[in-house]
Amino acid sequence: MKIITSFLLFFSLLPLAMADKKPKPLEVGFVYVSPTGEAGWTHTHDLGRQHIEKVFGNTIKTRYVESVKEGADAERVIMQMAKGGADLIFSTSFGFMNPTLKVAKRFPKVTFMHATGYKRAKNVSTYFDRIYEARYLSGVIAGHMSKSGISGYVAAFPIPEVIRGINAYTLGFRSVNPKGKIKVVWMNSWFDPAKEREAAESLIRQGADVIAQHTDSPGPVQGAEAAGVYAIGYHSDMSVYGKKAHLTSPVHNWNGFYEDTVNQVLKGTWKSTDTWEGYSANMTTLAPFNPAIPQSVINQVKQLEAQIKAKTLHPFTGPITSNKGKILAKKGQVIPDEELRKMQVYVEGVEGELPN
Amino acid sequence: MDLDFFSAILSATIRTGTPLLLVALGEMLVEKSGVLNLGQEGMLLIGAVAGFIAASQSDSLVLGFMAAIAGGIGMAFIFAIVTLFLNANQIATGLALTIFGVGLSAFLGADYEGKTIAGLTKTPIPLLSDIPFIGALFFDHDVIVYVSWTLFIGMWLLFKKSTLGLNIRAVGENPDAANAIGINVIPLRFALVLVGGALAGLAGGYLSLVYTPLWTEDMSAGRGWIALAIVVFASWKATRVLLGAYLFGFASILHLAAQGMGVNLSANLLAMLPYVATIVVLVILSRNKLKLQLSEPLALAKPWRKE
């Protein structure tokens, strides 16, 4: 009986709660593909969420759903958010692209922001950071720190974004270590700590003394730490996983971008667009450096960083040749964005062939 | 390919194969008695999360491993009660155990997601580990690897030499007959299911405390299922389980090594191979009725109750 009473009470109070007259805060939803955790891709987006909560206080309200599977479930979760009153939704995994577009069609008044995708609509923007700029700089550090001149790269899938990162890293590496070689191992998964560690160790056995990664787990950093070589993490600061090994990590920083987006939506100035910015917009950076890195190297990196920020240096400035000898950019020429977006070729210095 | 490189690949194989070996030995023991527990993945994850939480709370890896084992046993206990005492279907219960374990481990580990601890390091055996090639291969590992070998020898002796081993086989082949000659079928199966859980829990602890010392959701990445394949592949023989675990471990790092050497194999097609091989083994085994009787526990997954 008690249960039934409280049940009725709950439903009778519902309209009262809805009739609240206070100005409604902007509701901002986040859809994550993995747990927010301590490190990694989703963690960086959640830092952005916490940042806007701090900045906007009561004018906005945020919520998130983590570990959303990319499949039939994604569309429902995004839809539930839109139905539940969200005014602005960030969906932060490539697999959410088509579901986001489908929901956006049904909710024309809701603003959608999709990270990493390439399809847009009137109320759907896409965004990503030029993480390759930080990868280039991490390559410079790795090039200085490597004694063998061989670096390993644990990579997820041969999509343009990952290939671009390998190339930027290689260009940075070879800018200071001209004979440097980069060996790539493809995982065909974003996340398998044990297997990624195994990949790192197999690269170390082949002479690599710096391990870089474009996967989501700390496995490669842990593998490098155990083997006594250096590592470059990814997404967020991964130094906790390898105090000696971790040199730095290319890091995403969504704080400012999310703040700007919320501001635009609040002011009604938001427009569908594609954002692809890096250092100049403070969306990309490097994690704190390992004390083992000599000051001279840090100075050089700081200098390059300033040039990239001022847009006087572009990592993909020629001469660049592919590892098959094809000229990709002549001296002084910069590979244009359209080419970078669909990059399907290794630059000189990367060993092996791209799988297809 | 020089000798060092070769031995490095082999010792990597041993490391990859160790969690598989532990789970597979446990599952073999359980299957030998005629019980099929498809909850390996759930037990592994609970072992991993329990071990990690205990180790990071207490700063003691020993306590971590004990918690991992206890976690595995706890899960196996649920399975044993539901299938052996309450006679529920083993396949459905095992799958439910996996769903439950995946959820519960993520739930318990939510505050530890992505955290790391100082994991267990290698314990080279003095003198022996200095022998060229052989030293690196057999005497330069972490303690759990040595434990897994001890367990293997124990399992081999159990089925080769002991009455207990004979009893387990009898129960797995024909529980009615075993009961008739005075073997306590249900208590025996119950105990073996718990031992299987302990081994799966230990394997989970190996993942979160040794292999990649951290906790993340779903970190077992399907290893519980691979272990099930290994037991079949090994046609329920301890020596072949050992070989199978290392072979499957090797297969999973083969494409990594091959890529580094510039050979491009399709990782997905390669990943399929162990399962195809298992079916082939099963076909060869099953064509001959006598051979099949000698290896496959014929009462596998069939509920049984003393009337």
Added chain:
Amino acid sequence: MMTLAKRQQPSHFWVYLSPLLAIALTLATGSLLFALLDVDPLHALTTFFITPLSDTFGVGELLIKSTPILLCALGLSLCYRAGIWNIGAEGQLIAGSISTTLIALAFIDSNTGFSLPLALLAGMLGGAVFAGIAALLKYQFNTNEILTTIMLNYIAYHLLQWGVHGPLRDPNGFNFPESALFDANTILPILLDGTRAHLGVLFTPIVLVLTWVLLSKSFAGFQIETLGLSPLSARMAGFSSKKIGYSVFLLSGALAGLAGAIEVTGPIGQLVPQVSPGYGFAAIIVAFLGRLHPVGIMLAGLLMGLIHLGGELVQLELGLPKSITGIFQGLLLFYLLSCDVFIQYRLTTQPGGLLHPKKTQKVT
């Protein structure tokens, strides 16, 4: 000392009471869990089990979510009734989604009305062929189907990964691992505006009725039942166990394949690496929860789907971890599987001892 004793006859009372008791126990444990998490249990349970169904959209979602599980489970129940332990619905579903995709991609630019039925048929065929492999292995080589179907699940999974990362990848999709979006002609039409419920959800009631008729009203159903209960009597009656075995294998494979076809031509609209979040495994549990009876399976499947939706909502509304879904599903299954024991057995206190006088107490 309490002990179980076999009943003379299965208890009809417990057939209906057991699921209710299991649900009550699950809710009780759930309340405890929510209380531990500092959430008002009543509010949490309402959000979990009632809010998902508070509008037509939610009901539509429930139907979409449970359709693949139910189709697989209904097919599996045929196998299980015949005593054939096909646990390969997951692989058969994936095989169906791949073969459907092949047709859908072949018809991507042609404006024809045939492509949808053709794609669905291809899915059924793909699932049936994949199940046929297990049947072939069982009847030609005497292999244990439990073990082969587990292996085939993994082979199908890796085949799918190979496909979406290779030949089936969208040529204009920047190498991302997914196929091109299917043409609107190869997409299941939406039944009701404002929901995502598509034509495919209507297949379930049809299949449900057909399975029921097959099992309870046909001679084939009698043959299946006989084979399951006693292979020996089936042989004595002159039924070919091989023929029945192949039939149920192929039928259940076709239904799982249809489930895969519906997923890719329905809510997803393309082939993606995660076509199924384990529908084929959930179906096995649903089949047993529903006691291999079509109506029971329907209820169990809807409940499993509801728990999934509820798990998403409590995360969205109350900020609770989503892993609660798995815990709830697991609890419900253990409780139900445990409670079901009372159908065949009853609790008695063992005679003897001071505290237990020598009489058997009947607890029904």
